[in-house]
Amino acid sequence: MCLNDENIVILYRYEIEGLKPEDLLGFFEKWPNPPNPDKRLALLKNSEHVLIAFDDNNGKVVGFINAITDKTLSAYIPLLEVLPEYRKRGIGGELVKRMIGILNDLYMIDICCDDELAVYYEKFGFRKVAGMVYRNYDKV
Protein backbone atom coordinates (compact mmCIF):
# COMPACT_ATOMS: atom_id res chain seq x y z
CA MET A 1 0.00 0.00 0.00
CA CYS A 2 1.36 3.42 -0.94
CA LEU A 3 0.19 6.45 1.03
CA ASN A 4 0.38 10.06 -0.02
CA ASP A 5 1.57 12.00 3.02
CA GLU A 6 -0.42 15.12 2.17
CA ASN A 7 -3.70 13.26 2.39
CA ILE A 8 -3.09 11.70 5.78
CA VAL A 9 -4.56 13.24 8.91
CA ILE A 10 -3.88 11.30 12.08
CA LEU A 11 -6.08 11.66 15.13
CA TYR A 12 -5.00 10.54 18.60
CA ARG A 13 -7.48 9.13 21.10
CA TYR A 14 -6.86 8.35 24.77
CA GLU A 15 -9.45 5.61 25.11
CA ILE A 16 -10.56 2.51 23.24
CA GLU A 17 -14.31 3.02 23.28
CA GLY A 18 -15.88 1.34 20.27
CA LEU A 19 -12.71 -0.51 19.26
CA LYS A 20 -13.18 -4.08 18.03
CA PRO A 21 -10.61 -6.89 17.89
CA GLU A 22 -10.59 -6.79 14.08
CA ASP A 23 -9.53 -3.13 14.22
CA LEU A 24 -6.22 -4.36 15.60
CA LEU A 25 -5.13 -6.53 12.69
CA GLY A 26 -1.88 -5.77 10.86
CA PHE A 27 0.27 -5.14 13.93
CA PHE A 28 2.96 -7.38 15.51
CA GLU A 29 4.18 -8.44 12.07
CA LYS A 30 7.59 -9.43 13.40
CA TRP A 31 6.34 -11.51 16.32
CA PRO A 32 6.71 -15.25 15.65
CA ASN A 33 3.67 -15.95 17.82
CA PRO A 34 1.65 -12.72 17.98
CA PRO A 35 -1.29 -12.18 20.34
CA ASN A 36 -4.64 -12.78 18.64
CA PRO A 37 -6.98 -9.81 18.03
CA ASP A 38 -9.03 -10.54 21.18
CA LYS A 39 -5.89 -10.42 23.30
CA ARG A 40 -4.77 -7.23 21.57
CA LEU A 41 -8.02 -5.55 22.58
CA ALA A 42 -7.81 -7.04 26.08
CA LEU A 43 -4.30 -5.76 26.68
CA LEU A 44 -5.36 -2.26 25.66
CA LYS A 45 -8.50 -2.45 27.80
CA ASN A 46 -6.50 -3.58 30.82
CA SER A 47 -3.74 -1.02 30.47
CA GLU A 48 -3.86 2.02 32.67
CA HIS A 49 -3.07 4.35 29.79
CA VAL A 50 -3.58 3.85 26.08
CA LEU A 51 -3.23 6.10 23.13
CA ILE A 52 -4.56 5.12 19.73
CA ALA A 53 -3.67 6.73 16.41
CA PHE A 54 -6.39 6.72 13.73
CA ASP A 55 -6.31 7.65 10.08
CA ASP A 56 -9.02 10.30 9.85
CA ASN A 57 -9.73 9.38 6.21
CA ASN A 58 -10.87 5.84 6.87
CA GLY A 59 -11.11 5.48 10.67
CA LYS A 60 -8.41 2.81 10.60
CA VAL A 61 -6.34 2.16 13.73
CA VAL A 62 -2.79 2.83 12.52
CA GLY A 63 -0.85 2.81 15.79
CA PHE A 64 -1.04 2.46 19.53
CA ILE A 65 0.98 2.69 22.73
CA ASN A 66 0.08 1.48 26.22
CA ALA A 67 1.44 1.93 29.72
CA ILE A 68 1.06 0.33 33.12
CA THR A 69 2.07 1.99 36.38
CA ASP A 70 2.18 1.68 40.17
CA LYS A 71 0.64 5.17 40.35
CA THR A 72 3.45 6.17 42.69
CA LEU A 73 6.92 6.03 41.14
CA SER A 74 7.09 3.79 38.14
CA ALA A 75 5.62 3.24 34.70
CA TYR A 76 6.35 0.70 32.03
CA ILE A 77 5.53 1.00 28.35
CA PRO A 78 5.03 -2.57 27.08
CA LEU A 79 4.02 -1.88 23.48
CA LEU A 80 4.41 0.68 20.75
CA GLU A 81 3.17 -0.35 17.30
CA VAL A 82 2.55 1.48 14.04
CA LEU A 83 1.21 -0.27 10.93
CA PRO A 84 4.06 -0.86 8.45
CA GLU A 85 2.47 1.27 5.71
CA TYR A 86 2.08 4.24 8.08
CA ARG A 87 5.63 4.26 9.44
CA LYS A 88 8.24 7.03 9.12
CA ARG A 89 5.64 9.77 9.33
CA GLY A 90 6.20 10.66 12.98
CA ILE A 91 3.21 8.69 14.31
CA GLY A 92 5.35 6.51 16.60
CA GLY A 93 7.17 9.59 17.86
CA GLU A 94 3.92 11.40 18.55
CA LEU A 95 2.62 8.40 20.51
CA VAL A 96 5.81 8.27 22.60
CA LYS A 97 5.84 12.01 23.28
CA ARG A 98 2.17 12.05 24.27
CA MET A 99 2.61 9.03 26.55
CA ILE A 100 5.62 10.66 28.25
CA GLY A 101 3.37 13.67 28.79
CA ILE A 102 0.78 11.49 30.52
CA LEU A 103 3.36 9.76 32.72
CA ASN A 104 5.62 12.69 33.46
CA ASP A 105 4.69 13.03 37.14
CA LEU A 106 6.31 9.66 37.82
CA TYR A 107 9.96 9.09 38.67
CA MET A 108 10.68 6.32 36.18
CA ILE A 109 9.29 5.51 32.75
CA ASP A 110 10.80 2.32 31.38
CA ILE A 111 10.68 0.63 28.03
CA CYS A 112 12.43 -2.47 26.67
CA CYS A 113 13.63 -2.47 23.09
CA ASP A 114 16.03 -4.08 20.67
CA ASP A 115 19.49 -2.51 20.47
CA GLU A 116 18.78 -0.99 17.07
CA LEU A 117 15.90 1.07 18.48
CA ALA A 118 17.90 2.61 21.34
CA VAL A 119 18.85 5.64 19.22
CA TYR A 120 15.19 6.15 18.40
CA TYR A 121 14.16 6.30 22.06
CA GLU A 122 17.15 8.47 22.98
CA LYS A 123 15.55 11.21 20.88
CA PHE A 124 12.72 11.36 23.43
CA GLY A 125 15.02 11.43 26.49
CA PHE A 126 15.31 7.72 27.27
CA ARG A 127 18.77 6.39 28.01
CA LYS A 128 20.26 2.98 27.61
CA VAL A 129 20.62 0.73 30.67
CA ALA A 130 21.17 -2.97 31.18
CA GLY A 131 17.99 -4.94 31.63
CA MET A 132 16.79 -8.48 32.23
CA VAL A 133 13.56 -10.00 31.04
CA TYR A 134 11.67 -13.20 31.79
CA ARG A 135 9.35 -14.58 29.12
CA ASN A 136 6.71 -17.33 29.07
CA TYR A 137 6.58 -17.86 25.33
CA ASP A 138 3.60 -20.21 25.58
CA LYS A 139 1.50 -17.52 27.26
CA VAL A 140 1.07 -15.14 24.31
Ligand SMILES: CC(C)(COP(=O)(O)OP(=O)(O)OC[C@H]1O[C@@H](n2cnc3c(N)ncnc32)[C@H](O)[C@@H]1OP(=O)(O)O)[C@@H](O)C(=O)NCCC(=O)NCCS
Ligand atom coordinates in the same frame (compact mmCIF):
# COMPACT_ATOMS: atom_id res chain seq x y z
C1 LIG B 1 9.17 1.60 16.08
C2 LIG B 1 7.94 2.12 15.39
C3 LIG B 1 6.79 2.21 16.38
C4 LIG B 1 8.23 3.52 14.87
O1 LIG B 1 7.04 4.05 14.32
P1 LIG B 1 7.08 5.24 13.26
O2 LIG B 1 5.72 5.81 13.16
O3 LIG B 1 7.72 4.79 12.01
O4 LIG B 1 8.04 6.25 14.03
P2 LIG B 1 8.53 7.69 13.60
O5 LIG B 1 7.98 8.06 12.28
O6 LIG B 1 8.31 8.58 14.76
O7 LIG B 1 10.10 7.48 13.52
C5 LIG B 1 10.66 6.71 12.52
C6 LIG B 1 12.13 6.53 12.84
O8 LIG B 1 12.30 5.35 13.62
C7 LIG B 1 13.31 4.56 13.04
N1 LIG B 1 13.07 3.14 13.30
C8 LIG B 1 11.91 2.49 13.32
N2 LIG B 1 12.11 1.18 13.55
C9 LIG B 1 13.44 1.04 13.67
C10 LIG B 1 14.26 -0.09 13.92
N3 LIG B 1 13.77 -1.32 14.10
N4 LIG B 1 15.60 0.13 13.99
C11 LIG B 1 16.11 1.36 13.83
N5 LIG B 1 15.37 2.45 13.59
C12 LIG B 1 14.06 2.29 13.52
C13 LIG B 1 13.15 4.84 11.57
O9 LIG B 1 14.28 4.49 10.86
C14 LIG B 1 12.92 6.35 11.57
O10 LIG B 1 14.12 7.05 11.70
P3 LIG B 1 14.28 8.53 11.14
O11 LIG B 1 13.34 9.39 11.93
O12 LIG B 1 15.71 8.85 11.41
O13 LIG B 1 13.89 8.45 9.70
C15 LIG B 1 7.53 1.25 14.17
O14 LIG B 1 8.64 1.08 13.33
C16 LIG B 1 6.99 -0.12 14.57
O15 LIG B 1 5.80 -0.29 14.85
N6 LIG B 1 7.90 -1.13 14.58
C17 LIG B 1 7.50 -2.52 14.92
C18 LIG B 1 7.20 -2.63 16.39
C19 LIG B 1 8.34 -2.15 17.25
O16 LIG B 1 9.51 -2.43 17.02
N7 LIG B 1 7.96 -1.38 18.30
C20 LIG B 1 8.86 -0.89 19.29
C21 LIG B 1 8.86 -1.82 20.45
S1 LIG B 1 10.05 -1.33 21.67
